[in-house]
Amino acid sequence: MHMIESGNVAAATGVKLARAGVIAAYPITPQTPLTEKLSEFVASGQMEAEYIPVESEHSAMAVCIAASSAGARAFTATSANGLLYMNEQLHWAAGARLPIVMCVANRGIGAPWTVWNDQQDSMSQRDGGWIQLYANDHQQIIDSVIKAFYLAEFVSIPVMVCYDGYLLSHTYMPFEQPDQTLVDGFLPDFKPKNALDPENPSNFNTVTLPDVRPDIHGNIAPGYMEIRHCLHQDMRKAMMVLEEIDMKFQETFGRGGHPFVEPYLCDDADHVVVSVGSLSYHFRDVIDLLRKEGVKVGVMGIQLYRPFPDKAIVDALQGKSSVFVFEKALSYGNQGPLYADIKAALYPCDNKPAMHNYILGLGGREIKTAQLLETVRTACSKPKWLGDTPIWLGLKCQE
Amino acid sequence: MDQERIEIRWHGRGGQGAITAAKIVAHAAFVSGYKGVVMAPTFGTERRGAPVFTSLKISKNKIYDLSPIETPDMVIVLDHTLLEEVNVTAGLKKGGWVIINTHKPARDYHFEGMRIAVSDVTTLAREAGLPQGVVNSGIIGAFSKASGLVDIDILVKAVEEEFRDKKPELNSASARRVYDRTEIGEVR
Numbered sequence: 001m002h003m004i005e006s007g008n009v010a011a012a013t014g015v016k017l018a019r020a021g022v023i024a025a026y027p028i029t030p031q032t033p034l035t036e037k038l039s040e041f042v043a044s045g046q047m048e049a050e051y052i053p054v055e056s057e058h059s060a061m062a063v064c065i066a067a068s069s070a071g072a073r074a075f076t077a078t079s080a081n082g083l084l085y086m087n088e089q090l091h092w093a094a095g096a097r098l099p100i101v102m103c104v105a106n107r108g109i110g111a112p113w114t115v116w117n118d119q120q121d122s123m124s125q126r127d128g129g130w131i132q133l134y135a136n137d138h139q140q141i142i143d144s145v146i147k148a149f150y151l152a153e154f155v156s157i158p159v160m161v162c163y164d165g166y167l168l169s170h171t172y173m174p175f176e177q178p179d180q181t182l183v184d185g186f187l188p189d190f191k192p193k194n195a196l197d198p199e200n201p202s203n204f205n206t207v208t209l210p211d212v213r214p215d216i217h218g219n220i221a222p223g224y225m226e227i228r229h230c231l232h233q234d235m236r237k238a239m240m241v242l243e244e245i246d247m248k249f250q251e252t253f254g255r256g257g258h259p260f261v262e263p264y265l266c267d268d269a270d271h272v273v274v275s276v277g278s279l280s281y282h283f284r285d286v287i288d289l290l291r292k293e294g295v296k297v298g299v300m301g302i303q304l305y306r307p308f309p310d311k312a313i314v315d316a317l318q319g320k321s322s323v324f325v326f327e328k329a330l331s332y333g334n335q336g337p338l339y340a341d342i343k344a345a346l347y348p349c350d351n352k353p354a355m356h357n358y359i360l361g362l363g364g365r366e367i368k369t370a371q372l373l374e375t376v377r378t379a380c381s382k383p384k385w386l387g388d389t390p391i392w393l394g395l396k397c398q399e
Numbered sequence: 400m401d402q403e404r405i406e407i408r409w410h411g412r413g414g415q416g417a418i419t420a421a422k423i424v425a426h427a428a429f430v431s432g433y434k435g436v437v438m439a440p441t442f443g444t445e446r447r448g449a450p451v452f453t454s455l456k457i458s459k460n461k462i463y464d465l466s467p468i469e470t471p472d473m474v475i476v477l478d479h480t481l482l483e484e485v486n487v488t489a490g491l492k493k494g495g496w497v498i499i500n501t502h503k504p505a506r507d508y509h510f511e512g513m514r515i516a517v518s519d520v521t522t523l524a525r526e527a528g529l530p531q532g533v534v535n536s537g538i539i540g541a542f543s544k545a546s547g548l549v550d551i552d553i554l555v556k557a558v559e560e561e562f563r564d565k566k567p568e569l570n571s572a573s574a575r576r577v578y579d580r581t582e583i584g585e586v587r
Contacts, residue, residue: 004425004436167465172422172438174429281463369464 001177007168010138010175011077011103011161012037014145016047017183020101021072021190024052024063028082029115030165031105035077057082061089061100068098069204071195073149076100079165080107080121087125090158094129094231096205099152099159099190101145102130106277106328107165108363116364117165119276123305123329123337125160129231131238132305135163136262136281138175140303143255146183150245153190155238157231164278166364178253186252235307242304260309263316265291266298270321271380272353273299276338279326279367286372295380302338310345317346320353322383324376326393328361335388343388354385360393367394404435404458405548406468410487411477414447416535419561420477421455423539427549427557428457435462450485457548471495475542477520477534479503488513498541500534505584515584516545518577527573529566536562536570540577551578 003013011034015023023042025035041047050067054060057078064074078086083104093100104122108114122132133148135141141163148159163169194204208224215221222230239260246259264284266272273283280301290297300316302309317323323346327336334340339357346352356379361367375393407424411417418440425436435458441451454468470490479501481487488497493512500520501508508515520537527537536558543551551574558574559567 002429004422004429004438167439170440171465172425172436173462174434174436278465282465284463366466368466368469 001179002174003177004172004174005138006033006170006172007135007138007141007163008034008105008170009037010142011145011163012041013177014142015075015101016041017142017178017180018101018146018149018187019047019073019184020049020075020149022050022052022064022067022074023076024054024060024067024074025076025078026054026057026060026082028057028079030107030117030169031077031079031082031103033169034103034105038075057086058089061086061093064100064102065089065093065096065098068093068100068192069096069196071190071192073153073190074098074100075102077103077105079105080109083121083125084109087128090125090128090130092205093158095227097156097231099149099156101148101152101159101161103141103145104160104162105165105169106162114363115165117167118328118362118364119162119164120329120362122160122162126306126337129157129235130306131155131157131159131235133159133161134277134301134303134305135161135168136278136301136303138168138173139255141168142175142177143249143253146178146187147242147245147249149190150187151238151242153188154241154245155234156193157234157238162277167278176255182252186249239304239307239309258303260304260312261316262301262303264299264301266300266316269296269298271295271297271324271376271383272317272320272322273297273324273326273376274302274317274338274342275299275326276302276305276328279328279361282367282369283326283372283376285369286376289369289373290377290380293377295377297376297380305338308341308345313342313345314349317342317353318349319351322354322356322379324356324358324379326358326360326372327390328359330359330362330390335390339388339390354383356386357388357390358393359390365394403460404456404462405473406471407455407457407473407475408468408471408487409453409455409475409477410481410485411451411453411535412447412481413449413451415477416533417451417453417477420475420535420538421453423536423554423557423561424542424549425455425457426560427554430557431549431553433457433459435460437462437465439465439467450481452485473498473542473546475538476500477538496545498538498545500538500541505582508584514545516541516581517584518581520573520577523576523580524573527576528569529573533570533573537573537577540574540579541581543574544578544581545583551575
């Protein structure tokens with residue numbers, strides 16, 4: 001069935017179809033309509049779940065941690081400063097290997113206050129041990145939410161589904177709503193490997209020492225470093241799992257096929273634009289115009305950011321003349337995070353492309369097709385290294 | 400209008416339902432075969448009574464550019480008093496439509512090189528039985544009559560679907576009534 005709704009409603013519908021059992025959230029623009037919709041679903045009986053309104057994002061994540069530890073399918077959502085406020089609990093959820101799913105409606109971070117879109121919030125969480133998926137349109141939002149529960153529960157790692165605030169969260173567009181019976185057949189029930197059980201008491205996540213030590217049965221149990229090594233190994237393995245889940249999803253629903261990166265006219269391209277989220281789709285209009293001018297250029301969207309799909313990225317980009325990375329986030333004092341990651345992935349290659357890093361759209365600064373067209377056209381005409389200093393697009397006055 | 404993409408800007412006041420009106424047209428356009436429909440409200444902070452606008456893009460193909468409309472083919476004004484506060488024709492393409500809810504006749508308006516359509520939606524909606532000030536279903540009739548983009552029968556169905564819990568038959572009656580009583584002005 002087709003719906004024309006906002007991205008937030010697409011996300012909420014995905015959570016309903018996935019039959020999340022516990023939802024805890026605190027409202028923050030532009031995520032608020034998503035959790036409002038979920039509370040509506042629960043209150044009207046369309047969704048059988050416990051909706052727990054909390055007094056802060058930190059508590060929202062704490063409730064999800066508790067619910068997930070007890071074996072419930074838990075969900076929350078946030079944006080910007082709300083995401084940062086739950087930061088300590090985010091690291092805990094990952095370390096405790098709890099398969100929580102969270103939507104992040106991407107918004108710039110204060111100070112100064114902004115409610116508008118960029119991707120600094122979730123990008124700054126890349127090292128926390130969460131899997132990060134990015135959606136380019138409403139179809140990808142609803143599909144990713146359903147896949148995210150599968151992935152999280154299969155690998156016991158929490159998953160963030162990120163989508164651009166306002167541009168996707170508040171914009172209405174058509175998308176296909178997956179059939180409930182098909183979702184039920186696709187997504188297995190959540191059967192936690194370890195869950196709180198009053199009949200069988202146990203301690204979770206107690207203090208570890210720098211070295212390994214015997215457990216209560218006298219067996220040598222892993223220490224902090226082994227447990228963290230395991231998280232890293234499982235993060236890397238999650239890519240293979242995501243690929244399989246994506247294939248299964250495609251068989252069931254007929255959509256998917258790009259779990260890591262989504263290329264558009266990249267095969268024969270000399271130059272490739274790389275971006276994340278709705279901007280990578282916006283670039284398709286730019287690519288079409290440049291192709292008409294005879295410029296061999298394509299665009300690639302990054303669908304999975306953590307774990308970093310370095311192999312897929314290297315396969316797509318090595319041998320190209322140039323790669324232009326456009327980002328709505330910045331590691332202040334260095335470069336865009338995606339640019340730095342892609343450059344590192346390409347380091348071992350013999351035929352490295354020249355690379356440019358563009359920073360744009362911070363705090364909702366408008367991004368226009370004409371501006372992108374002019375920038376990419378000029379870049380393609382001089383595909384040389386310009387040094388690593390990011391180029392800021394759309395600045396209107398010198399501060 | 401047979402161009403690839405049609406861009407419509409809706410001007411209203413916060414709380415007046417411009418977003419709902421645009422959403423109804425988006426649904427009806429999609430049902431009519433437009434695969435690309437994207438509706439984007441003013442991003443940010445809306446207040447009741449303050450001027451707001453909503454962008455609606457309609458295309459035969461999927462739309463990838465989500466940026467706000469700059470050069471609309473059509474502007475729809477839910478409240479004629481907005482003309483004193485907002486430059487509603489900003490960026491409007493030459494020969495584009497200005498559709499206004501107003502009690503004044505079309506000859507009272509002068510938009511150089513633009514086409515004009517007017518209807519007293521406020522009065523007609525009340526005559527259809529709706530409470531005072533509900534104009535977002537009615538204005539859709541004026542949109543259909545002036546532009547001919549989406550058939551009135553499909554629009555009326557979409558109105559009834561959107562207002563299924565809120566007097567659907569009065570809202571659709573209002574749209575039809577406005578459709579029948581929309582005055583198309585001379586191009587000046």
